[in-house]
Amino acid sequence: AKTGENETAGGVTADTSGDTVKVGLLNSLSGTMAISEVTVRDAILLAVEEINAAGGVLGKKIEPISEDGASDWPTFAEKAEKLIKVDRVAAVFGCWTSASRKAVKPVFEENKALLFYPVQYEGLEQSPYIFYTGATTNQQIVPGLDYLKAQGKKSVYLVGSDYVFPRTANKIIKAYAEANGLKVLGEDYAPLGSTEFGTIVNKVKTAKADAVFNTLNGDSNVAFFKEYKSAGLTAAAMPVVSVSIAEEEVKSIGTQYLAGQLTAWNYYQTTTGPANDKFVKAYKAKYGADKPTSDPMEAAYTAVYLWKAMVEKAGSFEVEKVKGASDGVTFEAPEGLVTVDGATQHIHKTARIGKIGDDGLITEVWNSGSPVKPDPYLKGYPWATGLS
Amino acid sequence: MLRIEKVHAGYGRSTVLHGVDVTVDDGSVTAVLGHNGAGKSTLLRAAIGLLKPRQGMVLFGGEDVTKLAPHERVARGMAYVPQGQQCFPHLTTLENLQLVADGRRGGKEALASALDLFPALNGLLRRRAGLLSGGQRQQLAIARALITRPKLLLLDEPTEGIQPNVVAEIEQAVLSLAGRDGLSVLLVEQHLGFALRAAHRYHVLESGRVTSTGAGGTAAEPAVRAALTV
Amino acid sequence: MTAGGLSIRGLRVVFDGFVAVDGVDLDVAPGDIRFLIGPNGAGKTTLVDAVTGLVKASGSVRFGETELLGRDVHRIARLGVGRTFQTAALFEELTVLQNLDIAAGAGRGPWTMLRTRRAVPDDVAFALEAIGLAGRRDTLAGTLAHGQKQWLEIGMLLVQNARLLLLDEPVAGMSHEEREATGELLGKIAADRTVVVIEHDMDFLRRFARTVTVLHAGKVLSEGTVAQVQADPKVQEVYLGHAAAESEAVEA
């Protein structure tokens, strides 16, 4: 007899026979990415707890099963397969880096299982088995560039981590720049986890750009901004727009180094509205008053609610039915109303630019007014033809 | 001064010494003789504490030192010159000596008098010990042991690799130290002439057991040779 | 079939300005057993090091027709030059048998190397007997007593089939009978080989040396038969010591 793990070839159906339904949480709890991903898991758990308290999904309590992706992409793939095949979860929430998403994508597609990916990313992707609840490029990076342009900036310097998201994002930025008369004065990458930015900052300094567009991820941001400040570069003279620094990262870098710098996101802890008040309050109550909320946490929290709404609309946990029911599903999220775009499996999100304050919070200085329709392949942007 | 009582010792699962008794009286020289592999070095290692006896005791000056670490035994007045011209190769000759003189009362003087005994070392003080010739290293090793001004000196084949005229000097030195300063010596030596001239008593060790003992002196040579050939 | 003797001309070894061997000329005929003596630090080991390629030297060292200086250690060894070391150097985690088998095998082809040893080769068996370690064939070399290690080293030279043997204090730490046995073994070996022995044991020298060279401060101080050398006052002065020389003379 096999070890009690029944499965059928090509598409494992979720086990919903009991009075609970299992979902998988796939985040790095160890390794270099744990600094960011643990908080995402915490946010998912909060949503699960709230939903269970309110009666669960289709009358079943959610049973979260957490796995450690260990900041290692092949491990993400192994754990995804385990969640799908052994635990037979109805959906998986998690992944942060695009590299981890790329590693698990074939696993979800092969097994016809669902992943909810909660982090802003580089676009140019559309897997039938992934729902993207973070921003795609036209909801974050393009508005960020528009904002710089509106501020009269004529040139930028690009700094990023050396992996898919920053490299692809920068490709898009360069296409945008060319079409919009923005000069790109330089482009530099540091390996993930790298903390030696002396040379890069020196290059940035001598390039004398009007602004820096920062796609660094994780630890590197801390080193970059400390170096930036020490080199005498200021937000006033040469602002940095970051797309991967949220409240959690701000807290760990320190406002000493960050005050006045810009970020592009869809959500800030300071975003107004009753849904966010409730979210922030609940999060702090559960994890501590000093713990900030951030965009990826919010997107992950929202993802669980969106999945619940889709399941309820479909009246079933079956993947194909859930997918089928997804189009037009809405949720009154902390960031405001979000709507699922069934065609791309991304969501409509409001774009926001924020400025980091002395108190470590980010306050909005601009928003798109209404949710922006997701356009992962930037089909609606003439300058972007030829990118994909 | 030193009493080794019914010591059993060995390596891993092999036993080398099977209940050895050896005594060194105050101010006397005791020689241990025996074939290769008889366990002579093992006996000295047990005496200084590099090897834990499985049974038996080591008494030094009446005190049971069986459980003490080597450096504690040295602090009580034991010194040991291991077989094989050992030194600290990356330290200079001088540093090899200073190492032992450091923090010791009268260390400086002891160092100087050790150098008097081996004048050849004077020209080599700045050379790293690992570069010395075998005999030079052996002289260094004996000098190092003497710096602690020990009450008991354990010598494992001290003349091995040393030129004849220096051997004679070492012999003189050992005898005079034993006579004058009350130094006791436990001597393992293949050079029978030297061993018996120097020793007040001898023990023949065979396969880890003392098979014959007697008074030293050149007169003992035929008896020892007989004991060794069986 | 003697391969020719050892012929050294103007050998000089310098370490950071310190001249350890200073223009030594030395000839050892095939079949000879040459003893090399001299004070500690005279340069005896260094001379052997130079011949076997361990240290850089100038001058000339010929074994038969072949110049040895400038060659790699392992190439010199393959030319039939074998040596032992003042402090035994064995493969401590291999057995006695394996030590010998390796010593015997430098000339083996890759095919033989990749196969398992099925039986004890004859020369190895002979050496095991000769060095009296047949009973400890399967003992790890690292656990041998000091003297046994010296024997094993000699055994390794035997199977290595070296034509020129350079032995650095081979009997140090051996008992009297063991020295005798070793000396006799050397006598046998020397029949068709060239042997150079470094020793401080004068008894041993008197018993087995055919010719003697005395080094002092890197130079040849004296050379000749045992009697000639022992009688040389310079040798007595720097090496034997008067007292020792007398007492040994009495014993002899």
Added chain:
Amino acid sequence: MTVILGQLFTGVSIGAVLLLIALGLALTFGQMNVINMAHGEFIMAGAYTTYVLQQTITDAGVSLLVAIPIAFAVAGAMGVLLEWALIRRLYTRPLDTLLVTWGVSLMLQQLARDIFGAPNVQTKAPDILTESTSLGGDVSIANSRLFILGLVVLAVVALTAALKLTPLGRRIRAVVQNRDLAAVSGIPTGSVDRLTFFIGSGLAGVAGVALTLLGPIGPTMGTNIIIDAFLVVVVGGIGQLKGSVIVAFTLGMLQAMVEYLTTLSVAKVIVFVAIVAFLQWRPQGLFTLRTRSLA
């Protein structure tokens, strides 16, 4: 010109950081042959010490200065514990220390995560250390880097003095070179080992304090830099402090110059190639001690 000056200084400061980390290794690895992969976690401990201190001493400058000796003691104590519990059983198999301490480093990272939380934490630097000093024109150098450079110089001098002017240096070397002989020469080998490990690990703690000025303070902060630091010790010549000093600054310069002309990745690869090439020339590192013994 300003660029070149800027990069020169960047090279020096990369070298200073490398050296600060390598100093402790120069003792534990260079002198004792222990390949302590948990050295990075001792650095982390130093950084977290700074963080904890700031919870009570709010003045950034005072807390930074106080942190230096306290971090030294904290990391040093961790080192002693490690030596006592594990390392001392491994002196006969030095390469195994790498594997054992790797396991320790995994546990310490998780411990930090459980105590301080997975996200990085923040310390406040004294304002002066977030600014830069102008050298005229466009050239300016970061005060934090100057501070670290000063700290390194101080540490090198102190360590050299300890090793050269006290018997300690001789004893440490003697114990590693021949443990049994050291013991029978009257040296308490256990205490010497522990003291050495205390100082070596303590230096990691000091490096941790300094790194709070430059980079993140989190559970994995120690892992990235440690390999480079080991290379510094190896290339400098194991057991040779002066070698580490020269090599640290040389590698820092090389990296800064190449990185400026190419990219960080290319610079790292070129540094590696340079190291292999260098070891072709000097297989035992920049400074070596030869002996006559075989093997």
Added chain:
Amino acid sequence: MKALTEMNPRLRAWLGFGLGALVLFAAAPALLSDFRLSLLAKYLCFAIVAVGIGLAWGRGGLLTLGQGVFFGLGGYAMAMHLKLADAGPGNMPDFMELYGQLDELPAWWAPFANPAFALAATVLLPMLVAFGLGTLVFRRRVRGAYFAILSQALAAAMVILLIGQQGTTGGTNGLTDIDGFFGYDLDDPVNQRMVYFIIAAVLLGLLALTRQLMRSRYGELLVAVRDSEERVRFLGYNPANVKLVAYVVAAGMAGLAGALFVPAVGIISPALIGIVPSIEFVIGVAVGGRAALLGPVLGAVAVAWAKTALSERFPGTWTYLQGAMFVLVVAFLPGGLASLWGMVRRRRETPPAPAPVTGDQALIKEVAV
């Protein structure tokens, strides 16, 4: 048990292989689900790497902390071919179109379209690199800790190099989404099973080869070189060559393992070849028993299995347990798990046997003498 120890070694070896084959080919597939079997396939790939490390390190004293590099070379060679095959003739792999700024396939990719070339490259490429590096390094007598740290830096450099060339190597992502294997669809569990069987067979074959190498005169010579490289030189051997053979063979095994890993797991990425996985390879060997033939296999599987099992059961705290396992086994059981067998056996009888071989004596001598 006694009967077993006294048995003719040849017979015992045959029995051992028979038993191994039975476990790998009959028991495991019968008892394990497809998912667990595919995990086992992955562990067996690590075991193949471990066998090579056992030879180079356990026997040869070469602590190679860069086996990930060779694993990666083999893996990338295989993955490049499979990606090209997936894309079809004349097309570029999907990721290149997405991230690359390239209009056509880079020249160094082209030969990998040929299956024979790619297959040969999986083994020969790592061996060639090992040969080049080994020649430089061993001839100049870089060894002990120098060699260990250098090989570790090699792994770091290789990772940085791969990550920096996203357009042609896939960068941090590596090469993912591999679902064909020489015409077979890897999504099909039957084909996955076939891959498992291939891996198991290769492992057994390499074990037989390694056993012969270890028992041969070469194996003895290798230990001799580990103990005293200089002494070997004086016997007329060139120790650099002796080490080189072990290093190159180990590299070839790691390459083959990498190549087999790709169809088994469907991904090859820098995360699999850097410092961390390279150390984990070595730890597996140490945990199992570095000097024994089966120790490395046992250890590699045990460590990988424990990692999976512990992280599944204790996702938040498994690193404590893993770390503790490394510490306890390596520090307190130097002979590894394999030595437990010997200890049990010894407790029953008591004939004197040589002390356990502990490996890196060579380093002690080198640095400390």
